[in-house]
Amino acid sequence: MFKKITFNAIVLLVFNLTFYQASAQTHQAVSSINNELSVPEELLTTWELDEAASMEYAKKSAHWNEHIANLMPKLIATNKQIKYRFNKDEMVTIEAVKEHELAISLTKQTLTSYIFKFEFDDKPKQLQVIKAAGGRINIQADGLLGYQFLLWKKGRERLTGV
Missing domain, CATH: 2.40.128 (Lipocalin)
Structure with missing residues (x-):
């Protein structure tokens, strides 16, 4: 049970970090585009x-x-x-x-x-x-x-x- 909870927590953490990085990259790309528009x-x-x-x-x-x-x-x-x-x-x-x-x-x-x-x-x-x-x-x-x-x-x- 503990292994399953730990595994789910790690998967959730990796997912959140990946989403955060993608969001930051998208924001940076939009900001870059805004500067060129x-x-x-x-x-x-x-x-x-x-x-x-x-x-x-x-x-x-x-x-x-x-x-x-x-x-x-x-x-x-x-x-x-x-x-x-x-x-x-x-x-x-x-x-x-x-x-x-x-x-x-x-x-x-x-x-x-x-x-x-x-x-x-x-x-x-x-x-x-x-x-x-x-x-x-x-x-x-x-x-x-x-x-x-x-x-x-x-x-x-x-x-x-x-």
Whole structure:
């Protein structure tokens, strides 16, 4: 009986060590890949504000109150003409015919978010893109006040030259 328990304990220990090593190697490989990635393929498109989804998203927020309820229509009106396009190693802000490119570099990726680094006024900053329901994203960075309540959807491609 003692031999069987000892044997099972050794098998379990070897299994756990093997699993731990495999997990550590996988984490190291993912971290290595993350350092080499620029913008993930699923973000490589133009994103436009999803007004209805943003309002519902805000209402479900723990921060929802009367003040935010009054600010949301203004926040949506201010941002509905803005689009974001992710390219290989940049995020482009599109407002009417003006475009502003921002060089970004992926620093961390999880199942639910991406974290990019960028520089603004020669200072390192962080941009977070959080995956939301329905293929939407939430974009957050320092200085983007109210953006925690906004959801962006993939822009509709427009056909040209019919």
